[in-house]
Amino acid sequence: MTRLRSVTAVALSILLALSIVAPVSAARVYNSFTNTWEEPSAVATRNKGGSPIRRETVDYSGNYRPGTIVIETSERRLYLVLEDGKALRYGVGVGRDGFRWAGTHRITRKAEWPGWTPPPAMRKRVPDLPAYMPGGPANPLGARALYIGSTLYRIHGTSEPWTIGQAVSSGCIRLTNDDVTDLYERVRVGATVVVKH
Template sequence: MSKFRIAMALVMSIFLSVSVILPAAAARWYNPDTNTFEERAVAQQRNRGGSPIKKQIVDYQTSYKPGTIVIETSERRLYLVLEGGKAMKYGIGVGRDGFRWSGTHRISRKAEWPGWTPPPAMRKRVPDLPAYMPGGPENPLGARALYIGSTLYRVHGTSEPWSIGQAVSSGCIRLTNDDVMDLYDRVQVGAQIVVKH
């Protein structure tokens, strides 16, 4: 009987150690700006006020006409071409390895607080995703979405500002909710969108 109790105590000790260590590890996030791992809660608190990459008007010489969206995936920036050789530059989150893409399309639709239907391939990868999620603050598409042609991809908001500047999505381009609302008001349906690697 005492061997059984010792064995059970050992099993419980291992179980408790794992249950304490795993959540702590899951709560850590690699910050490429500081080249260190940090607590996700710390990163979220630090970035609660908005994007870690502030939008700004910059010089931008291009042959694209004003109103065009140019996404520089490798730079993790979105440029909205303005008049006079300028652009509004936003920080973005992009597709992780294996989910990046490029091409030229048009904005086919705009939506405020859009609902989300995860595509079948995503539901296969992540089986616990709901078949549909109504729009709202907890929805992964955030406050606004700009639909890209007939693709499955969107430029959309996020409630996770720490993800801006990161390669974390399944191909969509994400901005903070504040930035996507600003972009949404500036862009028309039919605007050209150019996604570059």
């Protein structure tokens, strides 16, 4: 009887420990590249090394005012125009086939660790998406978001650095969390955004 009580106590201790740990380990991360939910450990493994495209200052001959963001979707690059014929160049992920767009808008809002409300069309394509996701490391918008005009699109971070340089999104422009945080600090609300094919 004493042995049975000991085994029962150990079993209850294990169950209690699992119930405390389970909510943390059960949190899954949405991978928009594959349209699936993944374990955070899989994402952490792929996250090593940051962006495959290094951020750098380059010569830039475009006819844009300093502070303008120019996104060259065919190059998979974002240029923040600086003074004296220079630009800061970032690697980006862009819209996949059928989701590319072009136009000139302004940054209308900036947010740190933004929440995400997937648009109805996206929820129709991916039915298991939540109606809302609070901001945080598992959120597909990443560490920062710059909202583009009245569009549904944003320039935002991602915890999926392997997607930088790829056409993977539903139209948003994504940077690594490090790069989007850097861009966020440099860009003001009202800045012009030019998206080109």
